[in-house]
Amino acid sequence: MVARWLALAAASVLASCASQPATDWPTYGHDPGGQRFAPLTQITPANVASLRVAWTYHMRPAAAAESGRFAGSEVTPLVVDGLMYVTTPYRRVVALDPNTGSEVWTYEVPGHGQPSLRGVEYWPGTSAIPARILFGTRDGRLIALDARSGRPAAGFGVDGIVDLKSPAVMGEGAAKSADSYQNYGLTSPPIVHRNVIITGSATQEFPPLGVSGAVRGWDVVTGALLWTFHSVPLPGQPGHETWEGDSARGRSGVNVWGFMTVDSERGIAYLPFAAPTWDRYGGDRKGANLFGTSLVAVDALTGKYLWHFQVVHHDIWDNDLQAAPVLFDVRKQGRSVPAVAIVSKNGLLFMLDRRTGEPIHPIEERPMPASDVPNEQTWPTQPFPVRPPPLARNSFQRDEIATLTPQLQAFCQSFVTKNQMRSGGPYLPVGYNAVTINFPGLQGGANWGGASFDPQRGYLFINTLDMGQVTSLVDSDGPLPVARGPVSGRFYEASSRLMCQQPPWGRLTAVDVHSGEIVWQSVLGVSDNLPAEIQRTGRPNVGGSIATAAGLVFIGATDDNRFRAFDAGSGRELWTAKLDAAAHATPITYLGKGGKQFVVVTATGGSFLGSPVAGDSIVAFALP
Numbered sequence: 001m002v003a004r005w006l007a008l009a010a011a012s013v014l015a016s017c018a019s020q021p022a023t024d025w026p027t028y029g030h031d032p033g034g035q036r037f038a039p040l041t042q043i044t045p046a047n048v049a050s051l052r053v054a055w056t057y058h059m060r061p062a063a064a065a066e067s068g069r070f071a072g073s074e075v076t077p078l079v080v081d082g083l084m085y086v087t088t089p090y091r092r093v094v095a096l097d098p099n100t101g102s103e104v105w106t107y108e109v110p111g112h113g114q115p116s117l118r119g120v121e122y123w124p125g126t127s128a129i130p131a132r133i134l135f136g137t138r139d140g141r142l143i144a145l146d147a148r149s150g151r152p153a154a155g156f157g158v159d160g161i162v163d164l165k166s167p168a169v170m171g172e173g174a175a176k177s178a179d180s181y182q183n184y185g186l187t188s189p190p191i192v193h194r195n196v197i198i199t200g201s202a203t204q205e206f207p208p209l210g211v212s213g214a215v216r217g218w219d220v221v222t223g224a225l226l227w228t229f230h231s232v233p234l235p236g237q238p239g240h241e242t243w244e245g246d247s248a249r250g251r252s253g254v255n256v257w258g259f260m261t262v263d264s265e266r267g268i269a270y271l272p273f274a275a276p277t278w279d280r281y282g283g284d285r286k287g288a289n290l291f292g293t294s295l296v297a298v299d300a301l302t303g304k305y306l307w308h309f310q311v312v313h314h315d316i317w318d319n320d321l322q323a324a325p326v327l328f329d330v331r332k333q334g335r336s337v338p339a340v341a342i343v344s345k346n347g348l349l350f351m352l353d354r355r356t357g358e359p360i361h362p363i364e365e366r367p368m369p370a371s372d373v374p375n376e377q378t379w380p381t382q383p384f385p386v387r388p389p390p391l392a393r394n395s396f397q398r399d400e401i402a403t404l405t406p407q408l409q410a411f412c413q414s415f416v417t418k419n420q421m422r423s424g425g426p427y428l429p430v431g432y433n434a435v436t437i438n439f440p441g442l443q444g445g446a447n448w449g450g451a452s453f454d455p456q457r458g459y460l461f462i463n464t465l466d467m468g469q470v471t472s473l474v475d476s477d478g479p480l481p482v483a484r485g486p487v488s489g490r491f492y493e494a495s496s497r498l499m500c501q502q503p504p505w506g507r508l509t510a511v512d513v514h515s516g517e518i519v520w521q522s523v524l525g526v527s528d529n530l531p532a533e534i535q536r537t538g539r540p541n542v543g544g545s546i547a548t549a550a551g552l553v554f555i556g557a558t559d560d561n562r563f564r565a566f567d568a569g570s571g572r573e574l575w576t577a578k579l580d581a582a583a584h585a586t587p588i589t590y591l592g593k594g595g596k597q598f599v600v601v602t603a604t605g606g607s608f609l610g611s612p613v614a615g616d617s618i619v620a621f622a623l624p
Helices: 002-017 062-067 406-418
Strands: 052-058 078-080 083-088 092-096 103-108 121-123 132-136 141-146 161-163 191-193 196-199 215-219 225-229 261-263 268-272 294-299 305-310 326-332 335-343 349-353 363-367 381-385 436-438 451-454 459-465 469-474 482-484 506-512 517-523 545-548 552-555 562-567 573-578 588-591 597-603 617-622
Touching (some): 078 121, 078 588, 261 326, 294 335, 326 451, 335 451, 459 545, 545 588
Antiparallel strands (some): 052 617, 078 083, 191 196, 268 294, 294 305, 335 349, 363 381, 436 469, 459 506, 562 573, 588 597
């Protein structure tokens, strides 16, 4: 058994060393470190305005199309060795010809679980084992397919499927009811390092006790479990003492529902963890609550803990980490330092030495206000980077009410006054029987779209939104208070979807990682229902950007149904295409047959931003 393991590991190492062409897009972040940077130069700032639709793939199969119903998708396709791999919300995984968008093979997921709607992972295989496509499902299965044929991968689990819902993660008693199983699944792709598939999970947000958010490593050949990292530390493990009393036992949340990255050279995996459940009240979990809302570094082959950085102590603001940690090198005092950057819903950008977790640029703990909610004990301080400054709004005062139109101003003033809303600076606790305006709101700040990186300039590109949350905590019939919000729970006029604070409401920011300073900020998005002269407000957005060697940044994300290209050096918007639906996804770019560069984005609408699900398209653009 040991000899077989060593042989498989050695073969996997050799396979992983034979890297895919840089002109492909072989993993969600383009590279394991998540830079989302393509070394392509055919499409340039000078010719990008000439981009046209090259092909469109409609994800709905014929039977679903007849029903007239759309389903939203946030998928980022992969392109490897002449095939494009896509998950669809119609329980299918599809391989396409990346030059034409035509189907090559399809795989229908058995049962009722959708495949992860943000995409798949690719493993290049070995001399003896063909390449594989790996993905999770919303009902908690890990599936491996032969990359060329789409058939279940031989020898992996049972008919290519591993059930992730083991008693160890489903909670004490592990009641195998349909309801409990719905609380565990995968919404984002796993990541592969050598012979190990690393999986996170989507768990419940309420009730607070239930399925575990532990991260696990699996054998890419057999599907056997290799290791488990307990995101809520067990008794005797480092961090357990940050949970008062017995509050860690059975705690749900503290899960990686977003994206992980890997330092392939050092064999370190970076895990961005979400908040503990319940994420709006912590009176039943006093303490800092590790590893909630923390970036944790582990050995990718064994799951061994290496270091952590907690972005929010005792998180009661739902400030999940979920964006892919981005790996790059920083020039500091004449030397190169390997770094990792993380952004989250709080709109703050932290840069750390990826070997140790030590800050690249100074970070300070600042005192924060206390909560008036009974039994709640907010943490007295929170970490803030000295530079860069916050990338998104994190405070609000009444004199900042939007004045774009008299109607909007009147509504928002009445909204605030009628509900006696309170507001203030960052990390303002939600009030007890008092309506609170929080910035960033539950959607961010930055969300799972995270950042892309241009290594030529040393610039990180981060898209953010400013959509405040309006909430109060009130008593409930159960042991915990519940959150309620007047009208919509968002700080906007619902029918027009115009925000109640002065714009901009969405931005794209470039940060120089070497200095830690903001280079430029551009407004991201327009409000089509305003007069033309004031439409450039920025818009709520979810999804990410990509960067290219030609000096372009491509991004969809906004709820105004646009796909855009910006100049990487100046932030000037160079090109805009109107889509049939919002592109709440991260695009890709690659070279197709004959050396033609394509840029591809998914546009279906439909996300927690409230965009209507209005399309089913994956759209490819190219020069004429």
